[in-house]
Amino acid sequence: MENEKLKASIIEMEKTALEEWNKGNPSGYLDIYASDITYFDPIQERRINGLEKMKVLYETIRGKVNVDKYEMIDPVVQLSGQTAVLSYHLFSHVGNDIWKWNCTEVFQLNADDQWKIIHNHWSLIQPQK
Numbered sequence: 001m002e003n004e005k006l007k008a009s010i011i012e013m014e015k016t017a018l019e020e021w022n023k024g025n026p027s028g029y030l031d032i033y034a035s036d037i038t039y040f041d042p043i044q045e046r047r048i049n050g051l052e053k054m055k056v057l058y059e060t061i062r063g064k065v066n067v068d069k070y071e072m073i074d075p076v077v078q079l080s081g082q083t084a085v086l087s088y089h090l091f092s093h094v095g096n097d098i099w100k101w102n103c104t105e106v107f108q109l110n111a112d113d114q115w116k117i118i119h120n121h122w123s124l125i126q127p128q129k
Contacts, residue, residue: 007077010084010107010115015072022067022092026058034108034116041122067092082109089125100125 013032020028030051039048048054075088084107092099106119 003079006079006084010077010086011072011075013115014075014086014088014105018070018072018090021065022070024061024063024065026062026065029117029120030055030058032115032117033120034110034118037117037120039120042124067094069093083107084115 017028017032020026033051033054035051036049037051037054039054044057048057070093071091073089073091075086078085078087086103086105086107088103090099090101090103092101102123102125104119104121105117107115108118110116
């Protein structure tokens, strides 16, 4: 049962960060990223390494994201020791458009007993319609 609570907690952390993100506030994610986060998304040419570089990137989009509603579809958390992997599909509704994403995040339990994201990977679901 403890594993089920942990899985639910990780999904809830993600939902909390997403809800802030959808209002233009990237701090929800910055708060749960580890200092050595690695990050991929289809808009960036290269992987981003480290929390400081993520802060720089996210400050360029602070206040510019406005998602009307989102659907977190089929979230799965896989546990292995002090590591958890969350994967899900995200449908972000912006006006009449729907952005469809795949998300994978690797969480790790740190020395302070906090679960932090050490790797985040976003990709667009194809075909985009």
